[in-house]
Amino acid sequence: SSLCCRSTQSSSAVCGDRSPQTAELLWVLLQQSEELDSLYVANDAGRMLMVTRTPAPAVRRIERDAGVTTETWDYKPLNDADGDTQSRYATQRIEAYHSDYDPGSRSWFRQALAKPVPVWTVPYVFASTQQLGVTYALQSPRSESDGSAQRLVAAGDVTLGRLSEFVRLFSRTGYGDSALLSAQYDVLARSDVPGVVQALAPPTTGVLGAIHARMLADGSATGTAAVGFGLDHGGRRYLVQASRVPATGWRLISWVPEDKLLGGLRRAVLWSLVLVLGFLALILVVSLRLAKLVTTPVENLANIARRIGHLDVDNLRRVDSRVLEIQHLDQALDDSARSLKAFRKFVPVDVVNQLIDEGHALAPNGSPRRITVMFTDVEGFTRISEAISTDVLVGQLTEYFNLATRVFARHGGTVDKFIGDGIMVLWGAPSDLEDAEYKACLAALELHAEMDALNAAWLAQGMQEFKTRIGIHTGMAVAGVLGSNDRMAYTAFGDTINVASRIEGINKDLGTRVLISEATCAGLGGRLSTRRIDEHVELRGRQTRLVLYELLTN
Known part of the structure; x- marks a missing residue:
């Protein structure tokens, strides 16, 4: 960029009879400088001569005469890279119109005149292309063809798209990524994300954001010396190198994952060993291959064993191995999985896993806790069992238990046991459960709603209903x-359990469907409809009477 601008600086006039030679020189320089998007010269009389690639190859002239500014675009052929310089410079069409563009008001012009050394502008939107970019400019006093003294500024534009290509090309030579930051810490180009920067802003996310924050914190972002450091981000360690680009104030930052860099070193060492040791390296490769044939199946078997330990025995894949011992171990684990699949039907798997996860020893133990207990019963089950065949009875019971278990699980309940046609359900054990009373009552209402629908279907088929x-x-x-x-079970016992069982039995005397105690009703906080039983109810085996409530359908 500097060389092109200095060549332009020493070229002929911006306007007058010799301006075509200047334009042609600028065109040749631009064709030979792929990193530039445009090249131009301007003077303080408001005249400018520019050659540009975008938005189309063209020569742009700004002429100012008697206070009127005329802008002329001399368009050149598109995509004619195979032609010679003369054919690529041929005129395709010319457009001219009045313009208010004044090069003397542009920041690149003012900055170049203000300093005796070349300057780089901050990123801005180019007037001709509406793209973000930067300008390199330098000044030089000149005499025009008419003998007048003019101050001349030669400049070249580089879009952020060109900078992005440069940064990506720079990154492809190594193992990591790079980014270019302006003196104001705005991202000009980066290789770790696709596309071109569309808005100027400091980096805040990703590895680059972490690097920038680190450099701001330790003061290296404002220093002029090159710095290097290690950075941990996202579970990986990165090696970072940052250096300032001379004359621009920009900073080029490069980073590479440490494991990726060291991985290349390890491969280089390995190839050196192969070349030096030869046959020994071949034996090592064969040994590693044989070891992998053993370790991979063993790792898979270990994963299967861990799943079996949590009673997760569904869709276990068999391990294929040529090692006889591994085949025997795979067969043993498969036999265990099939046995546990049958065993799961007799124990509450969720309870067992929860106890193991919480660190409970699976040995006889107990602790007091506040729980909500539900007992269910099928009205007239003895009469029903005598009226229908065993197969039909078992089928209906199974469908009923499946439905009830799903309802209880949806509301956080743990089925403790099945007692004939009855079910004992716990809320608040083995783990504490917030708002257990409300969830238990919701489960009761939902169970009745779903059983009403199931009973209607059974009656339509001529079957008995379960109330x-x-x-x-x-x-x-x-x-x-x-x-x-030899045999254990997770359960709960005590007066609360007995009271819940007897409350369920009182439904028969009162003709109700759901009865709850005063303690359970207090936990509802009025969120569900209840009806207080007028008389205090005496429970069999207890001297005190209880206040009971009927849970009503909302």
């Missing part, structure tokens, strides 16, 4: 792993 009665109570209970050394 479900529910009792809910909230209080303290002992919850934990109980049982013998």
Whole structure:
């Protein structure tokens, strides 16, 4: 850029009879300088001569006479790279019109006249192309053909698109990425993101943003010396080198992942060993290959074993290996998975996994906790079981239990056990549950709504209906792993459990569907409709009477 502008500086006049020779010289210089987008000269009389590639190859003249400015565009052929210089300079068409463009008011002109040395402008939008770019300009006093003394400014434009091409070309020579920042810390070009910079702003995100923040913090962003440092970002370590571009105030920043750079060094060392050791390196490669044939299946088997440890035995892939011992281990794990798949149907898998994740020892233990307990029962189940065949009864029970289990799970309930046709469900165990009373009551209402639909379908098929009665109570209970050394189960026991069971039984006497205790009702906070039972109810085996509420459908 400097060489072209200095050649332009020593060229002929901007206007007059010798301006065509100047234009042709500028054209030749531009064709030989791919890094430039335009090249031009201007004087303080408001005249300018420019050759440009964009928006189309052309010679642009600004003439100022008697206060009137005329702008002329002499368009040249497009995409004629195979032709000679003369054919590429042939005129295609000419456009001329009055213009208010004044080169003397442009920042590049004023800055060049203000300093005796070449200047680089800050990025700005070019008037001719509406693209972001920078201008390199230098001044020189000149005498025009008419003998008048004029101050001349020669300049060259570089768009941010050209700078982006330069930065990407620079980055392709190494392992990392690069970016060019202005003296005001705005990003001019970068290789780590596609496209051209469309708006000037300092980097704030990604690796470049972290580098810029680090340099601002340690003061190296304002220094003139080249700096290098290591930076940790996004789980990777980067090696960073930053240096200032002379005369511009810009800073070129390059960064490369340390593992990528060292990986290249490791490959170089490996190839050196191959060349020096030869046969030993071949044996090493073969040994590593054989080791991989063993370690990969073992890693896959370890992953399968971890899944089995969490009772996750669905869609386990078999491990293919030629090693006999690995085949035996794969078969053993497959047998274990099939056994556990059957075992899962008899234990609450979610409860077991939750206990393991929370660090509970799967040994007899218990702790007091506040829980909400629900008991369900099918009205007249004995009569129903006598009236239909065993196969039909089992089928209906299975469909009922599946529906109920899904409803309870949606509302955070844990099915403790199935008791004949009844179900015991816990809210707040094994883990604490916020708003357990409300969620249990919502589950009860949803269960009745879905059972009403299922009963209607059963009746339409001539089958018996299951009218479900529910009792809910909230209080303290002992919850934990109980049982013998040979057989254990997670459950809860205590007065709260007994009261909930007996509340469910009172539905039969009162003709209600869902009864809840006063403690459970207090937890609702009036969010669901309830009806207080007028008389205090006496529970069998208890001396005190309870205040009960019927849970109503909203």
